[in-house]
Every structure is written in structure tokens, then in C-alpha cells.
Amino acid sequence: MTLYKALTIAGSDSGGGAGIQADLKTFQMLDVFGTSAVTAVTAQNTLGVHGIYDIPLEGIERQIHAVLTDVGADAAKTGMLSQPQVIELVADCIAKAGLTRLVVDPVMVAKGGASLLAESARDALREKLLPLAAVVTPNLPEAEVITGLKLSSLDDMKKAAVVIVKEMGAGAAIVKGGHYEGAPTDVLYDGESFHLLSAERYETRHTHGTGCTFSAAVCAELAKGRTLLEAAHTAKKFITLAIRYELGIGGGHGPTNHWAYTRHGGDTDSGVQLQKELTTP
Ligand SMILES: Nc1ncnc2c1ncn2[C@@H]1O[C@H](COP(=O)(O)OP(=O)(O)O)[C@@H](O)[C@H]1O
Numbered sequence: 001m002t003l004y005k006a007l008t009i010a011g012s013d014s015g016g017g018a019g020i021q022a023d024l025k026t027f028q029m030l031d032v033f034g035t036s037a038v039t040a041v042t043a044q045n046t047l048g049v050h051g052i053y054d055i056p057l058e059g060i061e062r063q064i065h066a067v068l069t070d071v072g073a074d075a076a077k078t079g080m081l082s083q084p085q086v087i088e089l090v091a092d093c094i095a096k097a098g099l100t101r102l103v104v105d106p107v108m109v110a111k112g113g114a115s116l117l118a119e120s121a122r123d124a125l126r127e128k129l130l131p132l133a134a135v136v137t138p139n140l141p142e143a144e145v146i147t148g149l150k151l152s153s154l155d156d157m158k159k160a161a162v163v164i165v166k167e168m169g170a171g172a173a174i175v176k177g178g179h180y181e182g183a184p185t186d187v188l189y190d191g192e193s194f195h196l197l198s199a200e201r202y203e204t205r206h207t208h209g210t211g212c213t214f215s216a217a218v219c220a221e222l223a224k225g226r227t228l229l230e231a232a233h234t235a236k237k238f239i240t241l242a243i244r245y246e247l248g249i250g251g252g253h254g255p256t257n258h259w260a261y262t263r264h265g266g267d268t269d270s271g272v273q274l275q276k277e278l279t280t281p
């Protein structure tokens with residue numbers, strides 16, 4: 001059996017639902033060997049973020065170097081990067097390593113409202129990291145910040161995805177619709193055509209780490225050599241089932257269920273629809 005490996009460069013969530021913890025659990029469930037470079041430690045639970053402790057730049061660089069010079073990575077993803085200098089450092093390491101299967105999840109704010117990315121880091125994100133990404137996975141508010149557009153419809157989401165790819169140089173964009181009313185439909189744009197990934201909306205407060213889990217699943221599938229479309233489709237099924245089969249942990253926004261995809265009929269039971277859009281930009 002070929003062993004595939006993925007590296008996550010992200011923040012630690014002590015509560016186990018988001019960040020590095022969500023990423024490693026997702027890699028494992030999708031049969032990919034996970035490694036990590038921790039950018040910041042958060043004291044966090046389902047009720048909120050109670051402290052953020054940034055890792056010194058040298059420590060982040062050494063973790064990435066240690067992983068890439070020995071274990072290796074077939075794909076990588078970024079999550080919470082916190083500060084502009086961290087973004088610059090990470091972009092530099094990725095470029096030097098020639099890692100092309102890079103998923104950038106532009107994490108900005110935790111579900112409870114705590115800021116996980118300094119405002120001063122937004123330019124670095126746009127200018128240094130997005131051009132290196134095979135795919136960027138913003139939620140609606142993140143896509144608004146990145147593009148400066150107000151997004152209130154599926155058409156707006158498509159426009160934002162085009163800006164991220166055509167003007168900012170990302171390989172592809174998946175603008176996620178979890179914050180949009182109605183069915184949680186995500187828009188994928190790969191520079192040529194649009195695809196819509198849609199699923200049923202589950203009314204639950206246990207959505208902590210949905211973005212991390214989704215982007216980690218995309219990363220794991222890219223590590224195995226799947227196409228972006230295949231990777232996004234699997235990731236959507238993975239997150240939909242992880243939300244549907246909630247664990248009920250904690251008194252606030254609880255984690256999703258990383259076991260659900262393998263325990264509950266992963267490929268057949270999610271109800272996820274993947275549809276190619278006939279309109280082009
Ligand atoms: N209540 C929900 N029911 C079903 N799917 C959801 C729900 N909330 C979010 N999703 C899906 O979870 C994934 C993560 O989306 P989103 O919540 O927008 O990201 P983030 O965690 O970055 O804010 C997307 O595929 C989105 O469509």
C-alpha cells in the first residue's frame with residue numbers, strides 16, 4: 001500500500017475540534033499520514049478562545065524544515081497563521097520546498113468571534129500566500145475581506161472566486177456557503193469552469209472546526225493524487241456527515257464528528273450533489 005503524507009501548518013486548538021487537531025484527525029480518517037507545524041497555541045474550548053500564544057518564527061521554520069527534509073509531504077495546508085511575518089515565512093518555506101499541492105484555508109475569525117489573523121496580515125495573505133495556493137477555501141466573510149466585495153448571492157460567490165483566481169493568482173478557489181442562508185452550497189472555480197457542491201443544512205451548534213476539517217479533507221485527497229474536483233467532492237461528503245452526526249461535546253460550539261465519514265456510509269449516504277455550472281465567467 002502506498003503511504004501518502006500531508007503537512008498542516010496551523011494553530012493548535014486545545015478543545016480538539018479545529019486547527020491542527022481537526023486536520024490530523026481528518027488526515028488519519030482519510031488514510032493519510034499527518035504531520036504538523038504549530039504556528040500558535042490557543043487555549044480554546046467549545047465556549048471560546050481563552051488565550052493565544054504565538055510560536056516564535058524560528059520554531060515554526062524548524063518544524064516545517066524538520067518535516068520536509070525527512071518525512072516529506074505529498075500535500076500541505078495552512079490554517080491559522082496569526083501574524084504577517086508568519087505568512088511571509090510560511091510562503092517562503094513552501095516556495096523553497098516547491099510544494100505545489102497547497103490548500104490555503106484563510107482562517108480569520110473563530111466561531112465565537114475571536115480574531116485569529118491580525119488585520120495587518122491581510123495584505124501578506126493576498127500577496128504572498130494566495131499565489132502559491134493550488135486552492136483557497138474562504139468562507140463567506142473571509143471571501144469578502146480578501147476581495148473587498150459584498151457577497152450576498154451565489155452569483156456574488158462566483159465573482160469572488162474569479163477574483164481570487166484571476167486577479168490574485170490562486171490556482172482555484174472554493175467559496176464556502178456555510179454562512180449563507182439556505183442550503184450550504186460551496187462554489188468551486190478552477191480558472192475555467194464553476195462547480196457547485198451542495199448538501200442539506202443541519203441545524204446544529206456543533207460546527208466548530210468545519211472549515212479546518214473541510215480544507216484538511218481536500219488536502220488529504222490531493223496528497224493521494226486525486227484531482228481537485230474529486231478532492232472537493234470527498235471533502236464535502238466528509239464535512240456534511242461530520243456535521244450531521246454531531247457528538248454533542250461541550251456547552252458551546254462543539255466539534256464535528258471526524259469518524260462519521262467512515263462509520264456512516266461515506267460515499268453513498270451524504271446526499272451531497274456535485275454539479276457543473278454551464279455559465280462561465
Ligand atoms: N449547518 C450546516 N449544515 C451542513 N453543512 C454545513 C453547515 N455549516 C457549514 N457547512 C459546510 O461546512 C463546510 C465549511 O463551511 P463554513 O462553515 O462556511 O466554513 P468555516 O468553518 O470556515 O466558517 C462547507 O462545505 C459548508 O457548506
Ligand SMILES: Cc1ncc(COP(=O)(O)O)c(N)n1
Nearest residue numbers: 011018019110209210211212
Ligand atoms: C486554532 C484554530 N484554528 C482555526 C479555527 C477556526 O475554526 P473554524 O473552522 O470553526 O472556522 C479555530 N477556531 N482555532
